[in-house]
Amino acid sequence: xxxxxxxxxxxxxxxxxxxxxxxxxxxxxxxxxxxxxxxxxxxxxxxxxxxxxxxxxxxxxxxxxxxxxxxxxxxxxxxxxxxxxxxxxxxxxxxxxxxxxxxxxxxxxxxxxxxxxxxxxxxxxxxxxxxxxxxxxxxxxxxxxxxxxxxxxxxxxxxxxxxxxxxxxxxxxxxxxxxxxxxxxxxxxxxxxxxxxxxxxxxxxxxxxxxxxxxxxxxxxxxxxxxxxxxxxxxxxxxxxxxxxxxxxxxxxxxxxxxxxxxxxxxxxxxxxxxxxxxxxxxxxxxxxxxxxxxxxxxxxxxxxxxxxxxxxxxxxxxxxxxxxxxxxxxxxxxxxxxxxxxxxxxxxxxxxxxxxxxxxxx
Numbered sequence: 001x002x003x004x005x006x007x008x009x010x011x012x013x014x015x016x017x018x019x020x021x022x023x024x025x026x027x028x029x030x031x032x033x034x035x036x037x038x039x040x041x042x043x044x045x046x047x048x049x050x051x052x053x054x055x056x057x058x059x060x061x062x063x064x065x066x067x068x069x070x071x072x073x074x075x076x077x078x079x080x081x082x083x084x085x086x087x088x089x090x091x092x093x094x095x096x097x098x099x100x101x102x103x104x105x106x107x108x109x110x111x112x113x114x115x116x117x118x119x120x121x122x123x124x125x126x127x128x129x130x131x132x133x134x135x136x137x138x139x140x141x142x143x144x145x146x147x148x149x150x151x152x153x154x155x156x157x158x159x160x161x162x163x164x165x166x167x168x169x170x171x172x173x174x175x176x177x178x179x180x181x182x183x184x185x186x187x188x189x190x191x192x193x194x195x196x197x198x199x200x201x202x203x204x205x206x207x208x209x210x211x212x213x214x215x216x217x218x219x220x221x222x223x224x225x226x227x228x229x230x231x232x233x234x235x236x237x238x239x240x241x242x243x244x245x246x247x248x249x250x251x252x253x254x255x256x257x258x259x260x261x262x263x264x265x266x267x268x269x270x271x272x273x274x275x276x277x278x279x280x281x282x283x284x285x286x287x288x289x290x291x292x293x294x295x296x297x298x299x300x301x302x303x304x305x306x307x308x309x310x311x312x313x314x315x316x317x318x319x320x321x322x323x324x325x326x327x328x329x330x331x332x333x334x335x336x337x338x339x340x341x342x343x344x345x346x347x348x349x350x351x352x353x354x355x356x357x358x359x360x361x362x363x
Contacts, residue, residue: 006036010343013351017341020320024327025355030340032192039186039346040074041164042106045083049100054091056083056103074347078107078142085138086115095130106177109187112162113142116179119150131157147179161241166191168221169198174248175215176241182214186344193342193354194221197291197314200338200356201225204312206288211261211303215241216254218291218316223254228285234260255280261294265306288312298322308333313357320351327355334359 010033018029045056048066056069071080082105090096099121106114115138117131131146135157138144145162148155161178168191177183184190197218201208206227210219213231215238223229233239233256242256257264258276266272268282290307292299293316299307304326307313313334317323327336334357344352 006346009347013343013349014341017320017339017351017353020324021327021336021339021355024324024331025336025339027339029353030196030338032189032196032340032342034186034189034343034346036346037073038075038077038080039188040072040079041076041108041187042104042183042185043072043075043079044102044104045069046102047100049097052091054087054097054100056087075105076107078111078113079105081141082107082113082115082138085141086134089134089137093130093134095127096134104179106162106179106183107142108162108164108177110163110165111142112164113138113144114147114160114162114177114179115144116147116149119148121150123148123150123153123155128155128157131155166194166221168194171221173221174245175217175220176244176248177215178237178241181235181237181241184217184344189342189344189352190217193316193352194218196340196342196354197316198222198225200314201289201312204289206286208289208291209285209287209310210291210293211264211307212293212295213242213256214238214293216245216256218293219254219256220245220249220251222291223251226289227253229254230280230285230287231256232259232261232264234258234263261292261303261306262300265302268306269302289314292316293318294322296322299326304329311359314354315357316352316354318350318352320353323353323355330357 048055048057057066058069059066099119101120102118104116135144135146145159146157147160161176164175164177166173208226208229210231213219213233219229219231239256239258246254257280267274267277289312290310291314296319308330336355336357338356340354342352
């Protein structure tokens with residue numbers, strides 16, 4: 001992974017995004033580079049046993065053939081250290097090694113580590129004792145939590161989460177990240193994404209709505225920009241984490257509703273009522289801005305309609321093609337004022353982008 005290769009791929013992404021957005025935006029795109037190595041904060045590996053040897057494997061996306069992985073340059077330094085230490089201990093420990101099928105790693109910039117060991121056999125009390133020994137060993141290098149999983153089993157030695165700490169414009173925010181829940185994989189670029197969203201919101205009035213808010217990755221730092229913020233999220237796990245993150249960051253003007261974007265659109269447009277909104281009074285909000293960070297499928301038609309009512313739209317996209325589909329609708333009422341490329345996934349074709357739109361003034 002050379003600098004030359006990185007710069008070449010980043011330029012290709014820039015050219016592709018620029019061409020893709022040409023019908024809607026003709027200016028330079030803001031570019032936020034990634035570290036060239038050790039940028040991924042999470043990784044999943046299958047485990048392969050060959051005689052007395054045990055090692056991580058991955059599968060080639062084209063040939064589907066497995067290949068051995070002893071180090072993972074894309075992974076954080078802590079992932080690489082943990083990979084070595086974990087395999088070394090597991091090889092010499094039959095209780096931890098037997099029927100081990102997969103290992104998942106989640107790390108943070110704050111030097112915390114969560115490891116999930118997944119088995120094709122039930123986990124018993126003797127496994128817990130050995131896993132505690134592994135945890136004690138890893139605690140010498142980072143604050144570590146270990147989870148054991150098997151069919152219909154989940155055993156937490158302590159916690160099933162890590163606490164990430166992000167520096168946003170010089171201010172630190174903490175985020176509880178729970179096993180198997182969505183987190184931004186590239187923490188360094190994530191910080192830049194949040195700062196870009198804050199920059200677009202400077203001077204915007206009234207209140208903010210965030211759809212697909214997850215555990216509060218955007219809404220918590222953005223709360224300082226607005227009078228009030230309402231976030232919506234369908235994942236129960238993410239909503240629970242968001243409530244904790246709101247408390248830990250001492251945010252007083254942010255509420256979270258457990259609704260999908262389509263459900264909230266139905267409620268906002270008075271098409272349907274939800275008990276889950278019983279303690280949130282929408283008529284007390286004066287929304288002028290909406291932030292959306294949808295899945296790869298983009299905005300559904302009803303959410304697209306809802307977004308078109310807002311004066312200001314901050315759209316974070318993980319799929320430029322569905323972004324373009326949505327822009328065909330949104331640019332009937334709005335103009336793209338700013339665009340950005342966030343290189344969350346170096347050395348891949350995957351493009352994370354952002355656009356800021358403002359409503360056209362009526363003549």
